[in-house]
Amino acid sequence: MTINETQKPERNPKTHKDHKRETFWQITFPLVLGVIFVLILAILTFMAATGDGRIVQAADAALIFLIIPLMLFTLISSIILAAFAFGIIKLNSTLPLYSKQLQDVLIRVRQQVQIGSDKSVEPILKIQSFFASLKALKRK
Numbered sequence: 001m002t003i004n005e006t007q008k009p010e011r012n013p014k015t016h017k018d019h020k021r022e023t024f025w026q027i028t029f030p031l032v033l034g035v036i037f038v039l040i041l042a043i044l045t046f047m048a049a050t051g052d053g054r055i056v057q058a059a060d061a062a063l064i065f066l067i068i069p070l071m072l073f074t075l076i077s078s079i080i081l082a083a084f085a086f087g088i089i090k091l092n093s094t095l096p097l098y099s100k101q102l103q104d105v106l107i108r109v110r111q112q113v114q115i116g117s118d119k120s121v122e123p124i125l126k127i128q129s130f131f132a133s134l135k136a137l138k139r140k
Helices: 013-050 055-139
Strands: none
Touching: 013 055
16 A cells, blocks of 8 residues: 555444435435325326316416415515514514613713713813913903
């Protein structure tokens, strides 16, 4: 064996068997059932169109089969829309409480900033007012 060759690790026979079984039941079996169902529907539609039934019956059956997927997609969209509406209603009922709490915190922050800025400006204002009063005395 050379350095460039790579060996594939041996498969675990138990997990490989489990994987094959799960693949059959979760992928292959539903796919086969779906194909069989579609074929049965196609055969029944073909028999209705070519048998004793009138063409109108076949057209009605075809129309129903065209409408069913649209109804399913509409149902899924409606469920998603209802979930969004429910979420917005819940958010709308809880949001004012948290907004009020946030507003209270921001008011406290604003007050502390106002107090801090007033304290930092106070010495400068005292000095400027002192000089302003001196100027006022000089004018008199």
